[in-house]
Amino acid sequence: MDQPKLERLLRLMKLLTANTTYNVDQLAERLDMSRRTIYRYIDTFREAGFVIKKTGDCIRLDKESPHFRDISQLVHFTEEEAHILKRAIESIDDTNLLKQNLKKKLYSVYDNKTLADTVVRGHNASNIHRLIEAMEEHREVVLCGYRSGHGGQVRDRRVEPFAFTTNYVEVWCYEPESETCKLFKTARIGVVEIGGAWRWEERHEEGFIDVFRMHGSHHTQVKLELGILAYNLLCEEYPLAERDVEPLGGQRWMLRTEVAGMAGVGRFVVGLLDDVKIVDSPELKAYIGEYLRKFS
Secondary structure (H helix, E strand, O other), rough: HHHHHHHHHHHHHHHHHHHHEEEEEHHHHHHOOHHHHHHHHHHHHHHHHOOOOOOOOOEEEOOOOOOHHHHHOOOOOOHHHHHHHHHHHHHHOOOHHHHHHHHHHHHHOOOEEEEEHOOOOHHHHHHHHHHHHHHHHHHEEEEEEOOOOOOOOOEEEEEEEHHHHEEOOOOEEEEOOOOOOEEHHHHHOOEEEEEOOOHHHEEEEEHHHHHOOEEEOOOOOEEEEEOEEEEEHHHHOOHHHHHHHHEEEEOEEEEEEEEOOHHHHHHHHOOOOEEEOOOOHHHHHHHHHHHHHHHH
16 A cells, blocks of 8 residues: 555544544545445455444544554544654654654654653653553552532542543543533542443544634534734644644645634734734624623
8 A cells, every 4th residue: 555545544544543523525525535435445444353333423533442442542642742743743844854753653662651751740650550450450440539629529439530631631432420421620630540441432532622722512613814923833833733723825724724712712812902813703703792792
């Protein structure tokens, strides 16, 4: 298989392994492929032993698929981290012979615990290590003395952890009590106690996180026209947003992206009102208006 085809196949695999929202038409549009190509690649996954599941008209690769765990153990960086690393590597001069080797080897030189030690310090490090251990052994944990951001409540939470966000700031868990997958901030955990085996692995699904790092089940499209200051700050602070930006000319750019809520994008816009124009996004305009009235 040539490199462009392999790259497309891997991009599709990445979308399908976390997918809860895409049907074939949406996958074809997002990856700039034909429906026929999407179906052909899905058949390739099926023939290789992966289990294809459908929820309504949405398609995903099931986590119980053979080889799934083997592949996942090679990938230790979040999408945002991978984007930043790719940009850094691409900045190396093409004449440097090490460039291609770096691109090939980068994702297989760290294990989870080694990577955690480079970004987590102090009391939180031991909790992160216990969470990694629980994930590797498919065991539930108790987040003892978890401090909720809603109402400041402090209590124990029994959950099944299965994935981290960037730099281990949050952990995706299935919570049997609420029967939902949730994000828990690792800094708010008192102590992690490892318990018995997972019982609800089939329900483990990472939810939607927008480019402003907000999560939720609700998707809303926003369109922002950006000046040079807003564009530069956006790309520096929220690297994944760069893929949703297109140049308009005259040092102006258009951001078209889906958000999980207005809080993240709202904070960005409020800080740059002189350099951002809200385009065809009534929900965001209403949020900004209410925000300014509340704090003016």
